[in-house]
Amino acid sequence: MSNARGLFSATATRSETGGATIASTLTFSGLSGPAAAAHIHTAARGVAGPVTVPHCGPCESGATGDATVDATVLSAIQSGGTYVNVHTAKNRAGEIRAQLGTVATIRAALNARQEVPKPKGNVRRATGVFTATATKSDTGTVLTWRLAFSRLTGRALAAHIHIGPRGRTGGVAISLCGPCRSGARGTANVSGATLAALEAGRTYVNVHTKRNPGGEIRGQLPAVPLTITP
Numbered sequence: 001m002s003n004a005r006g007l008f009s010a011t012a013t014r015s016e017t018g019g020a021t022i023a024s025t026l027t028f029s030g031l032s033g034p035a036a037a038a039h040i041h042t043a044a045r046g047v048a049g050p051v052t053v054p055h056c057g058p059c060e061s062g063a064t065g066d067a068t069v070d071a072t073v074l075s076a077i078q079s080g081g082t083y084v085n086v087h088t089a090k091n092r093a094g095e096i097r098a099q100l101g102t103v104a105t106i107r108a109a110l111n112a113r114q115e116v117p118k119p120k121g122n123v124r125r126a127t128g129v130f131t132a133t134a135t136k137s138d139t140g141t142v143l144t145w146r147l148a149f150s151r152l153t154g155r156a157l158a159a160h161i162h163i164g165p166r167g168r169t170g171g172v173a174i175s176l177c178g179p180c181r182s183g184a185r186g187t188a189n190v191s192g193a194t195l196a197a198l199e200a201g202r203t204y205v206n207v208h209t210k211r212n213p214g215g216e217i218r219g220q221l222p223a224v225p226l227t228i229t230p
Contacts, residue, residue: 005096006029006096014074020228024064025062026055037056040052042073085097109127111127116169116215119215120211128147128148128149128205128207141191147180148182160176161174161188
């Protein structure tokens with residue numbers, strides 16, 4: 001069963017009653033036999049729990065499903081308290097399993113026009129792109145990011161994620177790199193006020209140079225949808 005694996009993806013749309021509708025897809029391969037059933041269970045990582053949402057049974061890879069969950073189940077999903085389990089005849093309690101988390105993608109264009117205060121020098125053509133994936137699970141939230149830039153007035157001395165709304169400056173929340181090369185990438189753990197600001201759209205990426213130590217190019221990050229809202 002070392003080759004057994006699968007992937008579960010879903011889109012949840014919150015309802016006015018506080019619950020949500022979930023449209024999901026499950027793929028798998030390398031099982032010890034046919035998939036007899038697959039479900040979403042409620043329990044913490046490493047603990048067995050009851051079936052909350054049936055997905056399919058028997059199942060073929062690529063199986064899709066639609067389900068409606070109440071507010072209690074939705075809360076468990078968002079807090080990392082649910083998992084997907086695929087069952088076979090040889091492993092009736094489950095052959096492959098994964099804890100559910102929330103994933104969001106982020107993209108922001110950086111330029112000098114967004115900087116506050118206005119940067120010095122010939123920065124009209126200075127640009128950048130920041131992309132990231134935020135994964136929220138029962139173990140925390142991790143940001144996996146990449147930063148590219150070009151035509152700066154000099155070397156990028158540092159780049160950070162700051163907390164602040166568009167048009168205003170704010171303190172450093174996450175150090176990305178320093179000094180930086182275009183194409184830099186990394187990961188960062190996010191929690192507390194920084195996570196709240198990311199979800200609210202109150203963060204921005206700033207690239208600093210010697211000519212513009214306060215920031216030469218900047219890009220406001222869009223609100224990161226890690227919480228399912230109406």
